[in-house]
Amino acid sequence: MKQNHEILPLIEAMMQYDQRDVVPFDVPGHKHGRGTKELVDFFGEKVMRIDVNSMKCLDNIGNPVGVIKEAQQLMADAYDADHAFFLTNGTSSGVQAMIMSACQAGDKVILPRNAHKSAINALILGGITPVYVQPEMNTRLGIAMGVTVEKIKEAIALHPDAKAVFLINPTYYGAASALKDITQLCHKHDMAVLVDEAHGAHLHFHDELPMSAMEAGADMSAVSLHKTGGSLTQSSALLLKGDIIDKDRVKTILNLTTSTSASYLLMASLDGARKILATRGEKMLTDTLELSRSARAEINEIEGLYAFSTELIDAHGVYAFDETKLSINVTGIGLTGFEVYDILRDEYNIQMELGDINNVLAIISLGDTKEALCALVSALKDISVKYKKPEFDCQVKPLKNPEVVIIPRDAFYMQKKILPLADSVGEIAGEYIMAYPPGIPVLSPGERITKEIIDYIEVLKTQKSVLTDNHDPSGEFIKVLKHNNVSSIAI
Incomplete structure (x- = not known):
């Protein structure tokens, strides 16, 4: 039976705290805004008064037993999940927690190469080996779409020891894969299904939208409620269903990277967004x-x-x-x-x-x-x-999966040298290069640099795209691995 989604346990607890007019000798140091007039003038007195830290009446995100626990249970119920975890460092932290909860160092995860950089970061943090599947390419539009059941089946056949399959639902541009079919296939092979739903927090609440991960039977999904669900920027939720992945391990992984001073403003916005989605x-x-x-x-x-x-x-x-x-x-x-x-x-x-x-x-x-x-x-x-001109025909096509020479974690920690990007064909990348948005790496540590990749980056530069994560903001130079370190770690 569905829970009562009209209630707002965390928001109501924060309102009660505010009404008590507590004399604060704890952090944050602005003391309900009294020490920072400029911030009160900008944000408003209400925001500053409820920007509080963990205390008994407001629960603690590291081990919730009160109103945060109740609010998370409501979130899980809204999405037909078994458990939900509030995230105040965006879906990026949820993606990392999913992969690191399902895999240990040395394990393999199957994933499309058009995954967000947070998925690659999880491979670095966890020492996990990527098995990339090629997403389908729409050459007319110049973008990657979803992945097919056949491609996942091929990857599983080649890597039956993989622990998990990571999917995107939907892609940035709206394409959704056959998520239910892929999930059933993976479960037959005892592989966990992890879903990045950064752009799909709304899917679960309307039948004319693609199927959500929880509806498809996936084991975990990370949803950006701040993107399409109405909560404040950087607030998301991690959803867990079934018993393939242990919820206590998920909580432990989250506590590795979650601040012990998680924002109550962000968590309260998740509470409110959940009510809106579930009721209206x-x-x-x-x-x-x-x-x-x-x-x-x-x-x-x-x-x-x-x-x-x-x-x-x-x-x-x-x-x-x-x-x-x-x-x-x-x-x-x-x-x-x-x-x-x-x-x-x-x-x-x-x-x-x-x-x-x-x-x-x-x-x-x-x-x-x-x-x-x-x-x-x-x-x-x-x-x-x-502004119309003759039809534009870009000669740079969507990139195919690069060759992974070194697993991301090893490449991240290896010694590097700096070369002009134009002279780096054949080298192995020692850093990321990506345009943001969408935050999908053109190059990741450990991947072979090709002329096609360089040409693609040059087009991004001519269009004044914002390049991120590389040490040289201009994109003229790149860090590559020193060759004498490579051969013994190649995969």
Whole structure:
């Protein structure tokens, strides 16, 4: 029987604490904002008064036994999970906890190479070996989609000793794999199924959206409620179902990296977002889908623009599609997605989620309005006339999986040297290079550098894309491994 999702245990406890007007001799040091007038003026007195630290009446995230435990149980119930853990360091911390809970040092995990950098970080932290599967590529749009059941089956056949399979549901652009079929396949081989649902926190609450990980029978998923569920930035939840993965091990792994001073503002926002999704989510998402579908139809009437959607569903990596991802291919108006992204922001005061070589992406969620979507459609119509050039045909295609020469952890700790990027073909990367958003590495430590990869990075640089995680922000130089350390650790 479903629990009562009208209640807000953590928020109510924080309200009661605030009403008591406690005299604070604990941290935080701003003392309910009295010591920081500028912050009170900016954030408001209420926020500063409820920015508190762990105390008995408010429970402790490291070992919750009170209101945090109750709020987490409600979160688990909302998603049809057995257990839920609040995350105040984003879904990145949840992804790391999933992989490190299912795998130990030396174990293998099967995953698509278009995974977020947090998955690669988990491999470094845990000493885990990646087995990459190639996601399906849409060459027209220039992006990676989902993975097929066949590709997972092939990887399992080649690596029957793998402990887990890691999936993305949905991809940044909205493509969902056949998650239920893959989960059943993995369980037949005693492999745990871990799902990055950073962009799928809303899926569970509407039947016209792709199936959620918990509904598909996955063992764990990490959901970014702050992205599509309404909570504050950096707040997420880790969901656990079944007994393949021990919940006490999950809690132990989380406590390795979670702050002992987790933000109560972020945790309270998870409590509130859960109530909204569980009690009003279906109606709100119906309205959200209607807005997205209407805008998509109008955009597809603009010559040169293509807002792709459910027509991509086929047997090749797109089993379902999340229509709240309003992805628009702009090559038909002769511009790159990077250019359209900048024009929308600088000239129309419209902030898109991302631009890539061929596309721009708008996330349509619970807080969007008809007026906002009308402004976007109007701006795109204007841009298609004012800026149109001959159709853009990028010669750089989506990258295929690079060769993993050294496992990420070993490569991370090995000695390195610095070379010009242009002279690094054949070398082994000693650091990440990626564009953010979306935070998917173009190169990770331990991977062979090819001319195709360098060409791709050069295109990112010419488009003034924000390169992150590499030591040289300009992308002119790269850290590579010293060759005399490589041969004995190759996999």
